[in-house]
Amino acid sequence: MYLATTGAAAATSQLTRGRVAGPVLALGTVSLVTDISSEMVTAVLPLYFVLQLGLSPLQFGFLDGLYNGVTALVRLLGGHAADRGGRHKLVAGTGYALSALSRLGLLLAGGGTAGIGAALAADRIGKGVRTAPRDALISLSSPPDELGRAFGVHRAMDTAGALLGPLAAFALLWATADAYDAVFVVSFCVGLLGVLLLVAFVPGRGALGPAAVPAGPRVPLRARITEPLRDAAFRRIMLAAALLGAATIGDSFVYLLLQRQLDFAVRWFPLLPLGTAAVYLLLAVPAGRLGDRIGRRVPFLLGHAALLAAYVLLLTVGDGIVLLAGVLGLVGVFYAATDGVLMALAGPALPAARRASGMALLQTGQALSRLLAAAGFGAAWTLWGSGPALVAAVIVLAAALAGAAALLPRTTERRSSWS
Amino acid sequence: MVVTDRAGAPAEGTARGRGPGGPSLRARVLAIAVATAVLATVAVVYTVSAARRAEPADPPSAFGLDRGQLYFRSTREGDGAGRVARVAAAPSADGAAAMNAEADPAPDRRTTGGPACERFYAAGGTALCLRRRPGIPPAAYAVVLDGRLREKRRIALTGIPNRARVSASGRMLSWTMFATGDSYATTSFSTRTSILDTRTGYLIKNMEDIPLTLDGRRYHSPDVNYWGVTFARDDNRFYATVSTKGRTYLVEGDLRRWAARTLRENLECPSLSPDNTRLAFKKRVREGARDPWRLYVLDLRTMREHPVAEQRSVDDQAAWLDDRTLAYALPGNGGKGSDIWTVPADGSGAPALRVAGGSSPAVVR
Secondary structure (H helix, E strand, C coil): CCCCCCCCHHHHHHHCCCCCCHHHHHHHHHHHHHHHHHHHHHHHHHHHHHHHCCCCHHHHHHHHHHHHHHHHHHHHHHHHHHHHHHCHHHHHHHHHHHHHHHHHHHHHHCCCHHHHHHHHHHHHHHHHHHHHHHHHHHHHCCCHHHHHHHHHHHHHHHHHHHHHHHHHHHHHHHHCCCCHHHHHHHHHHHHHHHHHHHHHHCCCHHHHCHHHCCCCCCCCHHHHHHHHHHCHHHHHHHHHHHHHHCCCCCHHHHHHHHHHHHCCCHHHHHHHHHHHHHHHHHHHHHHHHHHHHHCCHHHHHHHHHHHHHHHHHHHHCCCHHHHHHHHHHHHHHHHHHHHHHHHHHHHHHCCHHHHHHHHHHHHHHHHHHHHHHHHHHHHHHHHHCHHHHHHHHHHHHHHHHHHHHHHCCCCCCCCCCCC | CHHHHHHCCCCCCHHHCCCCCCCCHHHHHHHHHHHHHHHHHHHHHHHHHHHHHHCCCCCCCCCCCCCCEEEEEECCCCCCCCEEEEEECCCCHHHHHHHHCCCCCCCCCCECCCCECCEEEEECCEEEEEEEECCCCCEEEEEEECCCCCEEEEEEECCEEEEEEECCCCCEEEEEEECHHHHCCCCCCCEEEEEEECCCCCEECCHHHCCEEECCEEECCCCCEEEEEEECCCCCEEEEEEEECCEEEEEEEECCCCEEEEEEECCEEEEECCCCCEEEEEEECCCCCCCCEEEEEEECCCCEEEECCCCCCCCCCCEECCCCEEEEEEECHHHCCEEEEEEECCCCCCCEEEECCEEEEEEEC
8 A cells, every 4th residue: 555666765755644534444445345246246247148048148248238328327316416415325325235236136037137137227227326426425535635545545445346356256156066146145245245334434424514515505407417517627627538538449459459469368368357457456546646746637647648558569569478468557557547546636626515426427428438439449440450440549549648638727636615 | 625624534534433423433343243244144154055056966977878869958947957868859749738838838757967068969979068167267168978978078168158069970079169258349259169070089179260262252351250060961061150240151161171161141050951951040130139030941952041930039059850840949938047949840830848948959860
């Protein structure tokens, strides 16, 4: 957790002082436990559908894709609901509980496609609902100048759970000779524990103070959801995030390109994201702290520069080990320097009472633009082949990076109106 | 910021103190400890019982390959699920009547306890069993079995077992695996199809590089995928599906010349009739994932095709029970497991439920 690798001794000693706020640690623990639960299921679902239930990959892809669009809307509603009356804990808790219960749905559905569809939908809705209130809680529980570190700690704990989940799931499948129901039951138990941890240790609205509970006349829903956009600084952050998102080709493509160039056995394919996650885990806190020290726009831009470097590596380097370690490492750096950092960047630009809505808006915008980018890259790959498509991706990302550097406000952290 | 300073004061987070009006920290820690113990107990008890349930009750290969038997993978819970079973190929009159009562399929007189397989096929004294080993990364095997269902050869594979076929003589084997990595590419998939000559032991791990002539022209593309091979009686000619650029084709291949050419578009998972005159196949009749396929039969002399009486979408490589009857798996009632249905190949009649709780049908003649 400590910034020992930078070599900046003076800075380090100053930065390591103090701890992350209790609610952030509590939320980190909840995310860690919940991610074990959800990644367990995510890791085995394709196998479960195709092997145990005999669905074709086509049907699985259809089921899987069906709900990804729904979450965007649900996320906005979750953020809005959390801001109304400052009920972040309640809304986030509902999302966590819904996802945990969806495991029981999978268990009870047996092989029924309708039941499985409903369970998957419940899981996605739960995930969509909880993300923005949770990130708002993190940012409301930490002083603005320590937001980067707070999000870094949270994302590191979150990723640790995501790493443990698939390991636990495959260990269970191995021990029970493919009893998928056991995976669902254990995942439900772990998920329920996550909800209980949230109930017990995450502060409710009383602890957030009056600023997080909006007062005044009620505004129509649509106006409220888009209200954060009226702030110029937030609008610029949102635009920059969407611009960069639209230039991000998606991990699965990166891994596919890597597999093609290195030509390793396909069975190792599922391990590639683990390499990225490990780097993310290691660097999330240092990247957050760096953001606290020198401003969050720098790590955010540098993270995307790392992604650009990964694309360039894919285009130019022939050496297997260098390519593999380089690309996985750079994509890990990209996540460490952008995911939590973006929330730390946006937090201070949002009034406390509109923080969940604003973060939901930001996350939705980013997700939608990434979806667009993935579709675009897929089309370019089909039309021109992987090489030219990658060259195009490099050019687009470099341009987006320049645009984002111009767009991102230099000072959002110390705006007197919010602190 | 007033709010955050209060909640985030160093070393004095809210979780450490007394929650506003809530129980004390000690009480909450205790409650979580108890909850953890209870949940852990539930998880462990369930896992242990699931592991016990999975232990094999009887030794595999309680029977061999005998003529006049219909072999299949049993998917019925508590009835040797996941393992090969068999029933008499010619259903008895009362059995057939009971089978047609779809709502309550009578217990067939199946013999259970064969080898555990994801996919199974047998012919001419050779059986092919595609098996999976869970773990990280998941692995799979193609297991070649002799006439008494004893293991002769085992080939390590990657991916998810999909199609398995044995030539009528039992000499040529072929199987198709889905590549595992393709769970990431959501609506497309890629396959690896292998061919094994059991007489020479020669194994083609991935037939992707077979020289292909498409619409009369030599064709090169990195995205060609083969699946669903079916062999002719001469153990040399074969038919298969090839897909490229989003289209599927029927290919006719020649093993000795090592060449293949496309014959027809929109045709998947061919299956050659015992008399080698017709191909049963699935044809895409609808875009998207909702009921995309219908089962058809193609006459190789006239190159005319006709649908069979089965109206539902069949995602299986059909098997010929004899020259008149096709067998195939369909998802079971309520989506649970799968059942084996039969239908006349000439387009007449109606589909009939043959084995409730089964897949991978294969008749040994």
